[in-house]
Structures are given as structure tokens and as C-alpha cells.
Amino acid sequence: MTAIRIEGLTKRYGSGDTAVDALKGVDMSIAAGEVVGLIGPSGSGKSTLLKCLGAVTEPTAGRMTLGGETIFDSGQGGWISKDLHALRRDRIGFVFQAPYLIPFLDVTDNVALLPMLAGKSNNQSRLRAMELLRALDVAHRAKASVVQLSGGEQQRVAIARALANQPPVILADEPTAPLDSERALIVMTILGQMASQYQTAIIVVTHDEKIIPTFRRIYHIRDGITYEEQGEGRTLQGLS
Amino acid sequence: MISLAGRDILHSWGKYLFTGVGLGLLIGVTLSMAGIYRGMVDDARALLKNSGADLWVVQKDTLGPYAEPSSLHDDLYRSLQGMPGVAETGNVTYLTMQAQRQGQDVRVMVVGFEPGHPGEPAHLVAGRPVTRAHYEAVADIKAGFSLNDRVKIRRHDYQVVGLTQRMVSSSGDPMLFIPLKDAQEAQFLKDNDAIVNDRARTTANPALNRPGIPGLLDAIISSQSTNHSVNAVLVRVAKDWESEQVAQGIRRWKHVQAYTLVQMEEILVAKLIATSARQIAMFLVILAIVSAAIVSFIIYTMTLGKIREIAVLKLIGTRDRSIASMILQEALGLGLVGFVVGKSAATLWAPYFPKFVLLETGDTVRGFFAVMLICAIASIVAIRAALRVDPATAIGG
Structure with missing residues (x-):
């Protein structure tokens, strides 16, 4: 089942002589439970693509489908749902280079915040948070302040937060950049497990050479155009 | 739903409390200024009431x-x-x-x-x-x-x-x-020297010391010294x-002129202390503006300090009204802490003022609502800044 499909996505900044085409007809298709890499040099359009996929920047043209449902179609006037907050909250997960956890919430509430924002009860939200924290092996720090966690633990909590509302897609922006090789591969393994367990498609934007062999499929992006390539799809054991 | 404002305050309660205390001292000064005016009016009324008169007959x-x-x-x-x-x-x-x-x-x-x-x-x-x-x-x-x-x-x-x-x-x-x-x-x-001097002057004045009218000089001197x-x-x-x-x-x-209690009160309050009252009113206005500017600056700085968190909150789907509500609640909380500290400080230092300081309940209630209103208005700048934050900044690039 296709989790996310992108067809002919373009993004133009500015107009007239100063117009810049950051994306020039991107096509992508990612299945549920699949982890793909998005690789490209600086200025290639990675961040623009991520912002379009994350519903924070409106594409100029094209079509995006999430879990079989069209969320953007320039032929239909752009975003189908005008409530982009709800779209991001319920259907897209985010993992950043730095965990960017909310420092004034404890570990559980950082994860439970999303279901709460979606209207679930505090109890249901915390149960869901605990389930994810257990799956990511950080349940023992559930009541800790996020500033007391190690970098690896913080990244696990960030992954749990991204999964909290069971979104069909997670956008991971250089999630292993601050980590050493061992921890980076652990994070990639976790992302792979979570994708498989929760049937979530994960797009990992990265420059990190050490994790590139873990992808089965890689999208290279250059000058706003994507090229697909089959990856090695090695596991942690295969790499070590 | 979690109270984001409550959690943020608890997370950095020390900073929040000290900021509130600083603001509170300013509010205390403002309340004291109002108390000084009330004290002046009350002094005037006490002066009239305690004299036990119904009429004041004057020149x-x-x-x-x-x-x-x-x-x-x-x-x-x-x-x-x-x-x-x-x-x-x-x-x-x-x-x-x-x-x-x-x-x-x-x-x-x-x-x-x-x-x-x-x-x-x-x-x-x-x-x-x-x-x-x-x-x-x-x-x-x-x-x-x-x-x-x-x-x-x-x-x-x-x-x-x-x-x-x-x-x-x-x-x-x-x-x-x-x-x-x-x-x-x-x-x-007058003092003794002045009396002796005056007597000598009177004695030396031929119009008052007339040999043909015995007793005139003594009568004049007597009237001068009583x-x-x-x-x-x-x-x-x-x-x-x-x-x-x-x-x-x-x-x-x-x-002669005769004033009733109401008229005397009018003279004392509306005329005698009117300039002082206007002076104090000016101080109150300036203090209110300064307080608003300080609260505004504090809330704005606090908001800028968590701009990244706000971007993340927006990116993960937190609605603008939740973020605005968080900032407003923190501003009102700061106002509440400041008001409690200010009222306590004003009450504590009032007896040490040389003049009577009257802290009226009505002024306290009005002051409370004014502080809350100022804090709410002051938070607007910070809320605008927070709502302008692009959730895309959390992604970077």
C-alpha cells in the first residue's frame, strides 16, 4: 500500500526574473512501512521538498497523496484541507536533526502532547505515550525531564513523539547528524523497526555516509529533480 | 489537555518568580502612590471630622x-x-x-x-x-x-x-x-528684642508719643504686645x-465667611491638595506606562527565548490560539505574582512613610484589574511575534 505519492511537484520562489525553481517536478512513491533516503547537496531542494511534504510550504504545482487521500492538488486549488495544523498533527510525524523536545514537558508529556492536541483524553494519550516509550526502550525515563536525557534517549523520545498519532508518514531531517556511527546506526535500526511495526513510511533526509547503506531505496535530489536508486538495505548486524 | 503555560512556569519557576518580584516592587510603588493620595484625602477629612465642628467661621x-x-x-x-x-x-x-x-x-x-x-x-x-x-x-x-x-x-x-x-x-x-x-x-x-525695638520706635514717633495726651503711648504699647x-x-x-x-x-x-463641612471638604480636597493629587496622578500614569513597557519587554524576551519550541509546537500541529493562550496565561500569571508581591510590599512599607498611606480595598481591586489588563495588552507584542514564527524554521534549511 502506498503511504505517500508525489506527482510533478514544483516549487517556485519569487517571480519574474528573480524567480527560483527549487523543485522542478518531483515524483516519489513510498510504501507503508518503508524507509527511504533523500540525499542531495546543499541547495538541491531537500529542505524545500521536506517543507512541502510537511505542509508548511505550499507547492506551486503538483499533487500529493497521503495514505491514499489527496492532500494537495494544484488543479483543485492547492491544499484540500485548509486546516494544515490538523494535517501536520494527525498525518505527518517529524524528527529533526536535534531532538527539539519541549523542555518544560517531561518525557511522557512530550509524546502525549500530540494525541492530546488531537483531542484524545489525557489518560488515553499517556497510555499511547507509554506504549511508544516502551517500544523505544525509554519507558524507564518516562517521568524524567527531557534535559536530563542523553542525546540518544532524546532522539528516541523524538521518534516516539513523531509516531504518537500513528501518521502514515514521518519526515526525518538528518536525525543521525549529531550522533556517532554506532548510535546513528542504532537510530536507523529503530526507525526501520518502527516503520515496520507501525506501517509508517519514513523519509530520511541525510548527508550521513555511514547510514546510506541502510536504505533499500534512495532518492537523490539535485537542482530540484529527484532520481531513484536502489540501496543496499543493510542491517545493523550487516554493517558491524 | 496539558497546561503549556503552567508547565513552562513550573519549569523555570525561579526566573519567573524573580521577574514577578521585580515587577511586584514596581506595582508596590504604584499602589503606594495611590495610597499616598488616598492618605492625603483621608487626612483632610480626618482634620475636619476630628475638629467636631459643623461650621467654620473665617475672615x-x-x-x-x-x-x-x-x-x-x-x-x-x-x-x-x-x-x-x-x-x-x-x-x-x-x-x-x-x-x-x-x-x-x-x-x-x-x-x-x-x-x-x-x-x-x-x-x-x-x-x-x-x-x-x-x-x-x-x-x-x-x-x-x-x-x-x-x-x-x-x-x-x-x-x-x-x-x-x-x-x-x-x-x-x-x-x-x-x-x-x-x-x-x-x-x-514677638521676641524680647523685637518688643524693645518696637517700643523704642513707638516712643520716638511724635504722632504716637504726644505730650498733650497722657496715657496714649502706654495704651498703644499695650495693644502692640497683646x-x-x-x-x-x-x-x-x-x-x-x-x-x-x-x-x-x-x-x-x-x-464673615462661614463654611459647612461639605464646603470645607471641597476646599481641602478640590483646592488645597488638588495640585498634589495631579502630581500623583501624573506619577501613576507614568508608572503604569513604565510597568506596561517592562511587562511587555519581559514577556517578549521570555517568548523570544523559546521561539524554537514555539516553531516545533506549530510544526507538530499546535494551533495558534493554544500558543497565544500560553503566552497570555504566562503574562497574566506574571501579573498575578507581581500584584501579590506589590500589594504585600505596599502594605509592609506603608507604616514607614512619614505621611499617612491609605491602601483602600477599592483601589486594590481596581489595581488588580489594571495590572491584569496591562499584562494582557503587554502580551500582544509577544503573541504577535510568536504567531509570526514560521513552523518551517524548525525544519531548517
Whole structure:
């Protein structure tokens, strides 16, 4: 089942002589439970693509489908749902280079915040948070302040937060950049497990050479155009 | 739903509390300024109420005795007592001066009064009333005197035999009550050198020292060294008589001015302390603006300090109203902490002010709502900044 499909996505900044085409007809298709890499040099359009996929920047043209449902179609006037907050909250997960956890919430509430924002009860939200924290092996720090966690633990909590509302897609922006090789591969393994367990498609934007062999499929992006390539799809054991 | 504002406050409660205390001290100053104005008005009202009079009879075309100099003959009271509706009269003199206590200057309003008549101290908190004709005094407790203290007024020493309270002039100086005759002497009698000088001048004046009229010079010298003036005659109106009705009769037949309690209050509050009140009002306005600017700056800085978190919150789907509500709640919380600290501080330091500071409940309630309103308005700048944050900044690139 296709989790996310992108067809002919373009993004133009500015107009007239100063117009810049950051994306020039991107096509992508990612299945549920699949982890793909998005690789490209600086200025290639990675961040623009991520912002379009994350519903924070409106594409100029094209079509995006999430879990079989069209969320953007320039032929239909752009975003189908005008409530982009709800779209991001319920259907897209985010993992950043730095965990960017909310420092004034404890570990559980950082994860439970999303279901709460979606209207679930505090109890249901915390149960869901605990389930994810257990799956990511950080349940023992559930009541800790996020500033007391190690970098690896913080990244696990960030992954749990991204999964909290069971979104069909997670956008991971250089999630292993601050980590050493061992921890980076652990994070990639976790992302792979979570994708498989929760049937979530994960797009990992990265420059990190050490994790590139873990992808089965890689999208290279250059000058706003994507090229697909089959990856090695090695596991942690295969790499070590 | 989690209270984001509550969690943020708990997370950095130390910073929040210290900021609140700083703001609170500013609010305390603002409340004290309002209290100083209320104290001035209350002092004025206490001055009138405690005098026990219904009418103030003063020199014609003056606002005396508190607002303008007023001088009347001290036998005027006799004719006033014969007027319809007049139950009681009392001569009074008022003189603000530096008295001396144990070699130290004390600024007081010396009141000359006749015991048993309007104008005497309303009630005593210690000691006894003045019973001797001379050299005894009753002092307001705020002047710092104790019973049996000796106070020097002009050439004479007086013994403090009683203490009273809330008897202050309209400018807040504590009152010192002495017998009328002593007060007249203190107010009008000159020092020995001046008297000798005046006598010599009078004797040298051929128009006053006329050999053909024996006794003229002595009579003139005698009149120069005695005084029969008072500043006002206080009148208590008989039962079933209206003050204004009695005042009209006095004005018409005695060619003097008579003010009722309401009119005197108007003179004291609307005229005598009006400039001070405007001064304080200006301070209040400036303090309110400064407080608003400070709250605004604090909230704005606090918001900028978590701009990344706000971007993340927006990116993960937190609605703008939730973020605005978080900032507003933090601003109101800061205002609440500041107000509690400010009110406590104002209450604690009020007794140490040299003048009476009256912190009225009504002002406290109004102050509370003003602080909350200022905080709400001050948070607008921070809310605008937060709502302008692009969730894309959390992604970077």
C-alpha cells in the first residue's frame, strides 16, 4: 500500500526574473512501512521538498497523496484541507536533526502532547505515550525531564513523539547528524523497526555516509529533480 | 489537555518568580502612590471630622483657616453664640512650625483651642486632656512625643500630658494642641528684642508719643504686645438645624465667611491638595506606562527565548490560539505574582512613610484589574511575534 505519492511537484520562489525553481517536478512513491533516503547537496531542494511534504510550504504545482487521500492538488486549488495544523498533527510525524523536545514537558508529556492536541483524553494519550516509550526502550525515563536525557534517549523520545498519532508518514531531517556511527546506526535500526511495526513510511533526509547503506531505496535530489536508486538495505548486524 | 503555560512556569519557576518580584516592587510603588493620595484625602477629612465642628467661621473673602490666612477677633464667638441654630462655639488658631523636642526639630501644626469647646482633640490614646491654663500640650502620636516629654514652642516649654491620633494637618503634619492663649502668644507675640525695638520706635514717633495726651503711648504699647486674634471660630449647630441654614445667617449678619463641612471638604480636597493629587496622578500614569513597557519587554524576551519550541509546537500541529493562550496565561500569571508581591510590599512599607498611606480595598481591586489588563495588552507584542514564527524554521534549511 502506498503511504505517500508525489506527482510533478514544483516549487517556485519569487517571480519574474528573480524567480527560483527549487523543485522542478518531483515524483516519489513510498510504501507503508518503508524507509527511504533523500540525499542531495546543499541547495538541491531537500529542505524545500521536506517543507512541502510537511505542509508548511505550499507547492506551486503538483499533487500529493497521503495514505491514499489527496492532500494537495494544484488543479483543485492547492491544499484540500485548509486546516494544515490538523494535517501536520494527525498525518505527518517529524524528527529533526536535534531532538527539539519541549523542555518544560517531561518525557511522557512530550509524546502525549500530540494525541492530546488531537483531542484524545489525557489518560488515553499517556497510555499511547507509554506504549511508544516502551517500544523505544525509554519507558524507564518516562517521568524524567527531557534535559536530563542523553542525546540518544532524546532522539528516541523524538521518534516516539513523531509516531504518537500513528501518521502514515514521518519526515526525518538528518536525525543521525549529531550522533556517532554506532548510535546513528542504532537510530536507523529503530526507525526501520518502527516503520515496520507501525506501517509508517519514513523519509530520511541525510548527508550521513555511514547510514546510506541502510536504505533499500534512495532518492537523490539535485537542482530540484529527484532520481531513484536502489540501496543496499543493510542491517545493523550487516554493517558491524 | 496539558497546561503549556503552567508547565513552562513550573519549569523555570525561579526566573519567573524573580521577574514577578521585580515587577511586584514596581506595582508596590504604584499602589503606594495611590495610597499616598488616598492618605492625603483621608487626612483632610480626618482634620475636619476630628475638629467636631459643623461650621467654620473665617475672615470674609478667605478660604481659611487651612487654605488661606484668616484672622478674626477672639470675641466674635460671643455674638455667634446668640445666632439662631448655634449650639456651641470654639476659637481656634493654627500655626505650622518647627517645635523642639530634646534639641531636635519636629514639624507640627500647633493648634490653640479652648478645652470643652469645638476644636479640642477628638480622643486621647494615652494621658489626660489639658487641664491647666498654660504650658500643657496634647500631641498626635505621629509627632513622636511620649507622655511628659517637654516641647519648646517659641520662648516656652510645654509638657505633653496626652496623646491623640489621626490629628494631622492637610499637609500631613501632626498636630500639637495647646491652650488658646498660649497659641495666640506663640503665633503673634514677638521676641524680647523685637518688643524693645518696637517700643523704642513707638516712643520716638511724635504722632504716637504726644505730650498733650497722657496715657496714649502706654495704651498703644499695650495693644502692640497683646493679641486678640484667632484664625477661625468653630461652630456646632443645634439639633434640628441645617448647617447651611445657620451658615447663611452668619454670613448675612456678621460679615464673615462661614463654611459647612461639605464646603470645607471641597476646599481641602478640590483646592488645597488638588495640585498634589495631579502630581500623583501624573506619577501613576507614568508608572503604569513604565510597568506596561517592562511587562511587555519581559514577556517578549521570555517568548523570544523559546521561539524554537514555539516553531516545533506549530510544526507538530499546535494551533495558534493554544500558543497565544500560553503566552497570555504566562503574562497574566506574571501579573498575578507581581500584584501579590506589590500589594504585600505596599502594605509592609506603608507604616514607614512619614505621611499617612491609605491602601483602600477599592483601589486594590481596581489595581488588580489594571495590572491584569496591562499584562494582557503587554502580551500582544509577544503573541504577535510568536504567531509570526514560521513552523518551517524548525525544519531548517
